[in-house]
Amino acid sequence: MQADVLGELLLLFAFAALGVALFERLRLPAIAGFLVMGALVGPGGFGWVSDPEHVRQLAELGVVFLLFEIGLELPIERLRRLWRSACAAGGLQVGITLFATAAVAHTLGFEWKTALLLGALLAMSSTALVMRVLSDRGEIDAPHGQLAVGILLFQDLCIVPFLLGVSLLASGEAVDLTRLAWSATRVGIVLAAFFFAVRFLLPRLLERAALLGSRDLFSLLVLLVVLGSAVGAEYLGLTLAVGAFVAGLVTSASPYAGQIFAEIVPLRGVLLGLFFTAIGMLFDPAAAATEWRAVSVYTGAAIVFKAGLITAIVAFALRQGLRTGCLTGISLAQTGEFSFVLAGAAAAAGLLSEPLQQVFIAGSVLSLLATPFLIQSAPRCADWLARKSEDLRRTPEVKPPALSDHAVVVGFGLAGRNLTRVLRALDISYVAVDANARSVRNAHARGEPILYGDAVRPVILEQLGVSRAKLVAVAISDPIATRRIVRLARLLNPGGVLLARTRYVSEVDALRAAGANMVVAEEIESTLDLLRHALRTFQLPDSAIARFTAELRAEDYEALRAAPAVRLDPWLTEILEQVSAEWIEVPEGIHDKASLAGLEVRARTGATVLALVRAGSTTPNPAPETPLRAGDRLLVTGTPEALERLRLLLVQSTKP
Numbered sequence: 001m002q003a004d005v006l007g008e009l010l011l012l013f014a015f016a017a018l019g020v021a022l023f024e025r026l027r028l029p030a031i032a033g034f035l036v037m038g039a040l041v042g043p044g045g046f047g048w049v050s051d052p053e054h055v056r057q058l059a060e061l062g063v064v065f066l067l068f069e070i071g072l073e074l075p076i077e078r079l080r081r082l083w084r085s086a087c088a089a090g091g092l093q094v095g096i097t098l099f100a101t102a103a104v105a106h107t108l109g110f111e112w113k114t115a116l117l118l119g120a121l122l123a124m125s126s127t128a129l130v131m132r133v134l135s136d137r138g139e140i141d142a143p144h145g146q147l148a149v150g151i152l153l154f155q156d157l158c159i160v161p162f163l164l165g166v167s168l169l170a171s172g173e174a175v176d177l178t179r180l181a182w183s184a185t186r187v188g189i190v191l192a193a194f195f196f197a198v199r200f201l202l203p204r205l206l207e208r209a210a211l212l213g214s215r216d217l218f219s220l221l222v223l224l225v226v227l228g229s230a231v232g233a234e235y236l237g238l239t240l241a242v243g244a245f246v247a248g249l250v251t252s253a254s255p256y257a258g259q260i261f262a263e264i265v266p267l268r269g270v271l272l273g274l275f276f277t278a279i280g281m282l283f284d285p286a287a288a289a290t291e292w293r294a295v296s297v298y299t300g301a302a303i304v305f306k307a308g309l310i311t312a313i314v315a316f317a318l319r320q321g322l323r324t325g326c327l328t329g330i331s332l333a334q335t336g337e338f339s340f341v342l343a344g345a346a347a348a349a350g351l352l353s354e355p356l357q358q359v360f361i362a363g364s365v366l367s368l369l370a371t372p373f374l375i376q377s378a379p380r381c382a383d384w385l386a387r388k389s390e391d392l393r394r395t396p397e398v399k400p401p402a403l404s405d406h407a408v409v410v411g412f413g414l415a416g417r418n419l420t421r422v423l424r425a426l427d428i429s430y431v432a433v434d435a436n437a438r439s440v441r442n443a444h445a446r447g448e449p450i451l452y453g454d455a456v457r458p459v460i461l462e463q464l465g466v467s468r469a470k471l472v473a474v475a476i477s478d479p480i481a482t483r484r485i486v487r488l489a490r491l492l493n494p495g496g497v498l499l500a501r502t503r504y505v506s507e508v509d510a511l512r513a514a515g516a517n518m519v520v521a522e523e524i525e526s527t528l529d530l531l532r533h534a535l536r537t538f539q540l541p542d543s544a545i546a547r548f549t550a551e552l553r554a555e556d557y558e559a560l561r562a563a564p565a566v567r568l569d570p571w572l573t574e575i576l577e578q579v580s581a582e583w584i585e586v587p588e589g590i591h592d593k594a595s596l597a598g599l600e601v602r603a604r605t606g607a608t609v610l611a612l613v614r615a616g617s618t619t620p621n622p623a624p625e626t627p628l629r630a631g632d633r634l635l636v637t638g639t640p641e642a643l644e645r646l647r648l649l650l651v652q653s654t655k656p
Contacts, residue, residue, distance in 0.1 A: 038280020064244045071248025090154025097123040113169045124336030127152045142478035144327035170349035222263045288362035298363035307333040321435035326382035334371040335364035404468040410455045411476035467492045473499045490515025586632040589654035597624035605645040607638035
């Protein structure tokens with residue numbers, strides 16, 4: 001039996017690798033490949049894996065590692081910013097989906113128990129799939145990505161009361177609201193206790209392991225942390241995934257979080273691929289063909305209903321804009337992996353009949369397969385919906401004047417606010433726009449010339465006077481919207497200066513092609529900061545470093561974006577070696593009789609002193625006999641080696 005299990009695992013890994021290779025070749029999402037290959041080898045396909053249950057139990061560890069990684073990449077400070085929108089949007093979505101689905105199902109003839117169960121199944125979305133696709137597309141930090149993460153986390157936490165609800169419905173007893181409230185309170189208390197236990201124990205364990213200096217021990221401890229927190233949470237009445245998420249969230253504050261992430265990523269990727277392959281094995285094409293009408297209705301209704309509901313919640317309840325709502329809603333329109341866990345528990349409790357379970361599985365797998373393609377088409381759907389809708393309104397009392405030669409700032413986050421602060425200090429006219437109604441309201445209260453609206457719509461850009469602007473700066477986090485705004489702004493203003501900020505260097509070429517004059521890539525700018533400080537450590541002149549970084553920017557970071565095997569162009573290194581001018585300060589304790597001639601500066605160092613500044617007075621081309629005093633500043637020209645020799649000479653000339 002063990003050999004059979006190992007053989008089936010080997011078969012799954014082989015087909016998973018084949019599916020990934022094939023779908024990557026076709027430029028399709030890898031997760032779709034996992035699902036398709038799972039359906040082929042499962043009982044409903046070729047039947048090469050006749051009993052997928054033992055494989056699925058192992059594959060569920062992939063979700064555990066994923067939730068741990070999500071917690072690890074979501075610092076507590078960031079969670080504090082997300083919890084309000086997550087609770088508001090997630091609570092509304094789960095509650096409305098649960099009761100609306102239950103009401104429709106009961107109207108169609110299902111018992112209330114089954115109807116409520118169907119609502120709970122539909123309320124969940126796939127954390128693993130959505131996080132993977134959004135991450136691959138670079139949209140995790142976009143506004144809709146942040147909202148999707150918050151809603152997904154809220155949904156994942158709902159699996160605990162949902163499983164409690166299954167046990168209550170299966171018992172046949174009348175639902176006692178007092179008992180249900182006490183159960184929910186108990187879960188909250190246990191979750192808080194687990195959080196604080198992990199908060200104070202894990203850092204000490206990680207510190208002890210790191211101090212021992214054993215990499216093998218650290219790797220084993222990381223594995224123990226992930227699995228131990230999951231099992232411990234389940235023992236306390238929570239779920240494996242919730243325990244792993246809390247452990248990852250707490251560990252994110254540890255100085256060892258980076259190394260932990262490096263340890264779990266390879267194993268998480270393998271297990272997560274196995275999980276989606278196992279989910280694909282649940283798909284039975286014969287059953288789906290028999291119940292094709294029910295499967296089609298369930299899949300279509302579920303996708304349309306969830307996408308529309310979440311769009312409305314984000315756009316109108318949270319006032320985040322219709323485009324952001326549409327992108328978020330389409331991203332979360334599928335059934336989640338925890339729905340399969342809940343369906344399994346419900347089927348074991350007799351709450352879900354076999355035909356209904358097959359309809360749910362077939363429709364859910366189809367929704368998972370459709371999700372990557374839906375997310376790809378989401379920007380076009382959002383643009384179409386925004387064009388057809390009149391719900392995006394600008395704030396009436398902040399109508400901007402008819403400006404010209406002004407600056408237009410798209411996005412009023414940290415970068416946008418700092419830019420407008422500098423423009424205001426220089427008395428440069430500007431107008432800003434943002435799709436977050438709360439940010440617009442707060443900025444308007446401070447007297448900022450700002451509009452509420454989605455800048456991907458041409459009418460909004462026209463209201464901002466983009467065609468007459470001297471500068472358009474796009475500083476938003478959504479990479480897709482950034483490209484569209486740049487393209488529209490270039491069409492409206494062919495001769496203006498267009499600046500765009502992006503998080504990832506992979507966006508530079510696309511933004512340049514869309515019409516941006518300059519693209520600031522945060523990923524590369526941090527690298528340039530690192531280079532600047534490193535070169536200063538080796539005493540290279542600041543002016544040479546400044547020219548070096550300026551040339552890299554002028555070339556759109558081309559030298560830094562090249563393959564690792566490509567050597568740096570020699571002309572760039574020559575910039576650092578060219579003669580340059582630097583200010584050098586005479587150190588304290590310089591000898592009383594020290595002078596340019598006495599120290600033989602030119603002969604011994606090769607550097608030339610162009611000017612001397614003392615007490616605010618500048619002496620150009622000082623005479624060789626000019627004495628040197630502590631605190632004098634010398635403007636010196638020469639090679640980096642010559643300037644370094646001069647610094648050393650001045651230090652050696654101080655009094656012993």
